[in-house]
Amino acid sequence: MSVRTPSILPGFGITLGYTTFFLSAIVLIPLAALVAKAGTMGWREFLDVLLDPRAVASYRLSFGASLLAATLNGVFGFIIAWTLVRYDFPGRKLIDALIDMPFALPTAVSGIALTAVFAENGWIGQYLAPLGIKVAYTWIGIVVALTLIGLPFVVRSVQPALLEVQRDLEDAAETLGAGRFYIFRRIIFPTVMPALLTGFTMAFARAIGEYGSVIFIAGNLPMKTEITPLLIVIKLEQFDYTGAAALGFIMLVISFIMLLSINLLQAWGRRRLVAAGR
Amino acid sequence: MSIVLDQVTKRYQGAPVVNDVSLEVAEGEFFVLLGPSGSGKSTLLRAIAGLTSVDHGRIHLHGQDVTHLSARQRGVGFVFQNYALFKHMTVGENIEFALRVRRMKAAERVKRRKELLRLVALEGMDDRLPTQLSGGQQQRVAVARALAHKPQVLLLDEPFGALDAKIREELRRTIRQVQRELKITTVLVTHDQEEAFALADRIGVMNLGRLLETGKPEELYASPATRFVATFLGAANLLLARQTAQGICFGRMPVRTQVSERAETTREHEVVAVLRPEEIELAPTRDALRTSFIANGVVEEVVFTGALERLRVRIDNDSAEEARLAAVSSDSQPANAVLEVTRTQHEQRAFPVTLQQTVAIGVRRIHVLPTPLSSYTACGPTSEAVQRLVRHPFLTELAARMKTRIAVRTEAALGQLDTDKPASEPITGVAVISSSGNVARQVEWLLRNGAGEIMVLPAHVAAPRRVLIHWADDVVRRSTLAVAASLLRHVPAEAVYLGILPSHSDESQKPIGVRSLLDARSEAQAVHGLEMRTELHFGAAGEELHRQLSEAPDQMLILGISNMQQIHEEFGALFAAPASYSMMVVYRSAKEIDQAARADHARGDHVRDEAPVKARERAAIGR
Numbered sequence: 045m046s047v048r049t050p051s052i053l054p055g056f057g058i059t060l061g062y063t064t065f066f067l068s069a070i071v072l073i074p075l076a077a078l079v080a081k082a083g084t085m086g087w088r089e090f091l092d093v094l095l096d097p098r099a100v101a102s103y104r105l106s107f108g109a110s111l112l113a114a115t116l117n118g119v120f121g122f123i124i125a126w127t128l129v130r131y132d133f134p135g136r137k138l139i140d141a142l143i144d145m146p147f148a149l150p151t152a153v154s155g156i157a158l159t160a161v162f163a164e165n166g167w168i169g170q171y172l173a174p175l176g177i178k179v180a181y182t183w184i185g186i187v188v189a190l191t192l193i194g195l196p197f198v199v200r201s202v203q204p205a206l207l208e209v210q211r212d213l214e215d216a217a218e219t220l221g222a223g224r225f226y227i228f229r230r231i232i233f234p235t236v237m238p239a240l241l242t243g244f245t246m247a248f249a250r251a252i253g254e255y256g257s258v259i260f261i262a263g264n265l266p267m268k269t270e271i272t273p274l275l276i277v278i279k280l281e282q283f284d285y286t287g288a289a290a291l292g293f294i295m296l297v298i299s300f301i302m303l304l305s306i307n308l309l310q311a312w313g314r315r316r317l318v319a320a321g322r
Numbered sequence: 323m324s325i326v327l328d329q330v331t332k333r334y335q336g337a338p339v340v341n342d343v344s345l346e347v348a349e350g351e352f353f354v355l356l357g358p359s360g361s362g363k364s365t366l367l368r369a370i371a372g373l374t375s376v377d378h379g380r381i382h383l384h385g386q387d388v389t390h391l392s393a394r395q396r397g398v399g400f401v402f403q404n405y406a407l408f409k410h411m412t413v414g415e416n417i418e419f420a421l422r423v424r425r426m427k428a429a430e431r432v433k434r435r436k437e438l439l440r441l442v443a444l445e446g447m448d449d450r451l452p453t454q455l456s457g458g459q460q461q462r463v464a465v466a467r468a469l470a471h472k473p474q475v476l477l478l479d480e481p482f483g484a485l486d487a488k489i490r491e492e493l494r495r496t497i498r499q500v501q502r503e504l505k506i507t508t509v510l511v512t513h514d515q516e517e518a519f520a521l522a523d524r525i526g527v528m529n530l531g532r533l534l535e536t537g538k539p540e541e542l543y544a545s546p547a548t549r550f551v552a553t554f555l556g557a558a559n560l561l562l563a564r565q566t567a568q569g570i571c572f573g574r575m576p577v578r579t580q581v582s583e584r585a586e587t588t589r590e591h592e593v594v595a596v597l598r599p600e601e602i603e604l605a606p607t608r609d610a611l612r613t614s615f616i617a618n619g620v621v622e623e624v625v626f627t628g629a630l631e632r633l634r635v636r637i638d639n640d641s642a643e644e645a646r647l648a649a650v651s652s653d654s655q656p657a658n659a660v661l662e663v664t665r666t667q668h669e670q671r672a673f674p675v676t677l678q679q680t681v682a683i684g685v686r687r688i689h690v691l692p693t694p695l696s697s698y699t700a701c702g703p704t705s706e707a708v709q710r711l712v713r714h715p716f717l718t719e720l721a722a723r724m725k726t727r728i729a730v731r732t733e734a735a736l737g738q739l740d741t742d743k744p745a746s747e748p749i750t751g752v753a754v755i756s757s758s759g760n761v762a763r764q765v766e767w768l769l770r771n772g773a774g775e776i777m778v779l780p781a782h783v784a785a786p787r788r789v790l791i792h793w794a795d796d797v798v799r800r801s802t803l804a805v806a807a808s809l810l811r812h813v814p815a816e817a818v819y820l821g822i823l824p825s826h827s828d829e830s831q832k833p834i835g836v837r838s839l840l841d842a843r844s845e846a847q848a849v850h851g852l853e854m855r856t857e858l859h860f861g862a863a864g865e866e867l868h869r870q871l872s873e874a875p876d877q878m879l880i881l882g883i884s885n886m887q888q889i890h891e892e893f894g895a896l897f898a899a900p901a902s903y904s905m906m907v908v909y910r911s912a913k914e915i916d917q918a919a920r921a922d923h924a925r926g927d928h929v930r931d932e933a934p935v936k937a938r939e940r941a942a943i944g945r
Contacts, residue, residue, distance in 0.1 A: 220420035
């Protein structure tokens, strides 16, 4: 479609202009600078930085922990949203307000708080230690921190979707003979699925980029509990700007591929929903 | 019986939304629950399906008590107003939902699906998504889905609510066809009387949580028993008339016309007459009328609506000889009522009318409501006393709910004791007096001057929450129950019948007392549709009633008497002291009851002993 085609909705030109400007200034130009910086390296050098065993271990940890944290959030965030939407109990409003706390808290504070609680002498850590479970300074701690950070995304995207599930639909299914679990599986879950996937994606994206809370609880042992963002900071502290840029670039590529595939998956699901008729 | 509801009550935050509903729907019957929004009809339907629990009463489906079964176990077919289709499933998947739940084999599922789609005329739509269908088609899918598991009962909750007129009519026809083909017991809820008429084998009209009347559409339309049904089912003019020995009178002359009446007494009394707009005839002069003349009137409004012409005609009381017509509705001027009239093309051609033209009004058919409470007349010795009564909150509330008027009457005789001076003219309607002064004397004077029902109101009394019912002897039993039923249709109170045995009665009399209680209860329920509790007490009747009424606030007594001496003797205690409770005294003498019965017998009217509601019930059960 030509941009010049007169549109019924006015303001297309100016809104597209602003969109382009902001995307360029805030997202595209800094990313381009990153790519340009990485591009100053030779291929050999570039691959050396990327395939450094320490770096490879950090990718696995970063993406693995993020995926696990987002999945946990998907499950428990859904349950929390369900509880908040479906039941009325004293303190419901308070819990609803608490959900947003991880947004407001400086992430470093969350990290320190989690470390204090899960350390071997902490409130929870002292009971886990005899069981042989170490949380702080291991990959488990990283997952805990990332889960905390991503929780609001899932709850806040699932909540409105759950509110929209009409009670009539459940009543209809019940008169047709469906039990509670069947209704959940066949009626409620498919309706809420797109919103849940959105929440999952956002929580996942946030977890990949998270730095502040993780460095306090992770212990930062090379090859074991070192996440990629930390590795980038270490490179920066050693004034290895191009190395940092190379790591940033590869994170960018992997994240982009993963988010794009989730989005495509979602679009495919929606298309099946809306336009399956032949 | 396919569906049996027994005294079903559902409360929301203490207030009953479904109040004591008993109903039977026969196998294969198409029953329509009709009522305004908020009348509790949808709640009742959901209760039948098991989607809403009930607080009291029992629900039977095909002889099985399902009161405590879940919707899933009851397995009725339910169609929702907003279709409630599963949007992420195709039409076929929607229809197969109930079959999948039941783990039916794929081949059988497909066969059943095709069958159902043919039934609702949607062949080949299997793979569409609900969002790709029109509203009417979506509702067809919903009907097919509800029928998939072959339920024995189909319930539809305002299924045409969201559709436009044309599609509504088409879908209505489909549903009627499907119902006939499957012979499935069906209950449909609607607020549209036209829809109810078009679909129903039988209609039940609900208002304020109560099921007021049930019956075949044409019967309900022709002879409603309550004001609400008369005005809700089609248009109706409600007029106050007098029932005399000669027949129905609007003025001095009896109206010679077809009257569906049920005279319970020969005593002249006020009644509420229903005149359907299409039963009214207009003519240039009184002599040109082919039907019975009631009054002259002035045409105030003429609206052409295609097949019919709608007119509003203001009755001209001065020109009508002695005919002081009064509309029941309290919001129109009582002196000159406005009649709604509809005329066919044929009638319009025979006598074209213009605005402000004076016409003679005749009527082809009059239906008299069996309610004993027609209107209220506030009576007192001075006009101040009368005005105080007219402004009484309980009385104004009651009149507003019954959509009736409060007339006023100043009679000096009410203030003077020991006078036999008669009233200026006979008392009409329910006489209302305040409870100050010598109540017993006033009541007796009013009864002597033609009153049949007298309400005694203390100055500060609220609407009752408990209504006690008692009658002196069996002569007035029927009338007292009729008054109680009529009053309780408009007052959300609990009804209790008090049976009282003398305190010295021995054990052998107790069973007789208990039996009379049970008889009273079943008569109230069967004849008047009134649900009441019963209590047996011992003592002197007057004192015992006074004690019960003084015990708790917000109580009212409905007392039937057949002899004026009973005011002073048996029930003297109730009239002696200034009371804190309101009272309704119902008076019928043995003589007048006897005469009415004989007159009825002469007419060969054998169904007289059953109120119209019950007679209709019988007809439906026998079918």
